[in-house]
Amino acid sequence: MRLEFTDEEQSFREEVRGFLREQLSPEISDKVLNGYELGREEHLLWQRRLHERGWGGMGWPVEFGGPGWNSVQQYIFEEESALAGGPRLIPFGTKMVAPVIMAFGTAAQQKRFLPKISAGEEWWCQGYSEPGAGSDLASLKTRAVRDGDHYIVNGQKTWNTLGQYADWIFCLVRTDTEAKQQSGITFLLIDMKSPGITVRPIMLLDGGHEVNEVWFENVRVPIENRVGEENRGWTYAKFLLGHERTNIAGIGIAKRELARLKRIAARECLHGRPLIDDPLFAAQVAQVEVDLWALEITNLRVLSAERSSPAAGPEASILKIKGTEIHQSISELLMRAVGPYALPFRREAMEAGWQFDPTREPPGPRYASTLAAAYFNQRKLSIFGGTNEIQKNIISKMIGL
């Protein structure tokens, strides 16, 4: 038993650090480290940088143009990238649809879609949730009816993340209304420029435009854009949901935000002394830090076990629940750390491309301006990707209840 990474893993970490030093621009990392949003082009630019290095298809096997990293290497990359202020990876292309296309798609689909995902030339989004189908995903109603060489799609998707930037959407649609819920679902790849698609923003509590409703009105989708067999989509969807779990806890981002919390709490004052020295506040920071330390080791245990066989137990749900709780605690402490200057709310300060105007300082310290919005935004963590309550259902099923 040992906690340290192997020498090869350490030198891989050094390689990642070197890449980040060379390729990550201060403009980008400054935004990420200070909680500002990035825009479409900034994300795609980063994907292109990764691609040029041969890392565009992170987690992909070599045969599909990936670097062939194991889950430990992916974990190391994501941790180092997070700590350095690298953009978070938008998962819909590389981590979600790509593995499904690799596993179940045709050679033509693989050739058509995978290279552009890796190269950052096409942005993907997800069409899963519907107004009536959230945690109960299989109850989805969006219909696809065969018409010659096409499917005609009608319906509505919601909670679609960053679809306003997307070139393609992968969708679960119902192709058989008679069959058992899970058996009548098909997995389609749909061009977002298709006539009949309307994207409407859903404004969120933090004032941001991060999710959308996507409406499909007689959208024609060529049959060759179906993945796998008709009515087998649920199997592919489950494969996708079980696929990405190595970084589900977001340890690197949590470490970065905890360090930021400590920096801010060292600059904020209470009774003329640094807030970080206030026993009550310090205890709350210490609490989240020990919980994070424990979760980091729990995550490493899962990774280590996955070297021999993929985890099939409740591990992913444990990482998701505890990870999101920790992220939410940190975001709440960050907001509370700045006291009254968490109150002024200027939405434009959050937006991508917004440049700090030195002639018009925001009220309070610069770092305060995004914290309340970030706290609001982070409430999503325990809701998306299977609510934490659903995760607890999964855990109890796994242990035989």
Place this chain on the structure above:
Amino acid sequence: MNFEFSDEQRQLHDAVERYLNEQYTFDRYQSIKRSAAGWDASVWRGLADLGVLAITVPAAQGGLGFGPLETLAMMGDCGRSLLLEPVLSSAVIATAVLRAFADQTTAGELLAHMGAGEKIAVLAHFESDARFESQWVTTRARRVGESYRLDGHKGVVMHAGAADMLLVTARTAGEAGDAPGVSLFLVPRAAPGVVLDAYPIVDGQRAADVYLQNVEVPATNRLGPDGDALAAVEAALDIGLAALCADAVGVMQALVDATVDYVRQRQQFGHPIGRFQALQHRIADMLIHLEQARSMTYLAALRCTDEDVGERRRALSAAKAVIGQAGRFVGQQAVQLHGGMGMTDELKVSHWFKRLTAAQLMFGDSDTHLQRFAALTRVR
């Protein structure tokens, strides 16, 4: 990184588990608990035969020369079986203290006897006003010719009644709160002037307040240099803390298993109560606490002998904070989910709960360690 136990560690665990499953049944535990001594010499003999008592005794003293990972591998079994015998106090903590002085004849011989199961020694260090501040030593030792005379009071000394030898810290210089000036003495429990006020603690293990009144020991019973024993004592306490954490996680695992079994068979309203979501989610929370706690026992075992004292304590405090909180949650919820049955003396559940409660209170509770963690982290 890897989290696998070695073959040797697994064999040790298997042997201890098998022995305790066969020999240390719940009935046996109950009768030992009710006995006058509160521990059983034949069990001690059995543990010695298995090698458990010699795990961390150096090879030079006839031991196995193993470390915290081997201790970790078998401590969970001790917790799960509710072992009342002084494995933690004698075979882990006192052994770790004596290892630091093994080149002294008195310590070396005692270690050999302990490993063979012939002698029991316990550390008598904390005092009633100290809570868990290890520098708070007011017990005094005066040099008189070729001997020392000790006066003082040690509080809640685990398994003092079972011990042949007490390892007593006493001040030869300085004041309470000073690190320098603390010396260490071997004091036979039967020495004139040693008075024990013995009692069971909450989980049935035995302890005593130890009063020392003009207790005379030869100067050769002082271990290590005059006034310079605290670091060795603290190092041993840190090793003990890691082992206590492993014991507690063994108990938590047992409680989670027992609770899952119970809610699957207990019927109410025509269903096993494990079908009710409120209970399922509680058990999921117990499992999360358990896994987080298990992770921290690994950290504690891997770091408890770290040369860097600050880093060592930071890790141990993080571990004890997390494990104390986890133990509280798992113990309380296991009782709750067993309903009225959880309140009875009849099921192991209440006994495990009390063992976890004791573990929370030993070596400093979660608040104490969270505070120490914050202080150690702040200066980094």
